[in-house]
Amino acid sequence: MERYLIKSISKDLEISETRLLEESIESFLDREFRKAFSEIEKLKEKYLVESPTDLEKKINEGKVKEHPAWEELIEWENLEKRIKEVKEWRRRIPITA
Numbered sequence: 001m002e003r004y005l006i007k008s009i010s011k012d013l014e015i016s017e018t019r020l021l022e023e024s025i026e027s028f029l030d031r032e033f034r035k036a037f038s039e040i041e042k043l044k045e046k047y048l049v050e051s052p053t054d055l056e057k058k059i060n061e062g063k064v065k066e067h068p069a070w071e072e073l074i075e076w077e078n079l080e081k082r083i084k085e086v087k088e089w090r091r092r093i094p095i096t097a
Contacts, residue, residue, distance in 0.1 A: 025093060033086045036079040043076050052076045 010017045047064055049055045055073050058064045 022093075026090075029086050029090055029093075033083060036082045036086070040076060040079050040083075043072055046072075052080070 006017055006020060010020050013020070043055070044050060047055050047058060047069065049058060052073055055064070055069065055076065059066055059069050059073065
């Protein structure tokens, strides 16, 4: 995003550029967390499991079809990684709302 846009929004809304950026980052991280969490909940419901390990066990036991379960297992693991990264950034970035 161009610096000009940040300056313009800040001026028009009468808030500091710092506050605008902080709140934007906070909103982005919150949205990413909610999206990943929601996708994980859908997978839990779809396969009636509570963890990627449970899903892998069901796949190995033949209780669910391998396709698309393996791909969704990988996606679940990526979503968990995303949540961990978002939490880490939330911890590292001081939000002064």
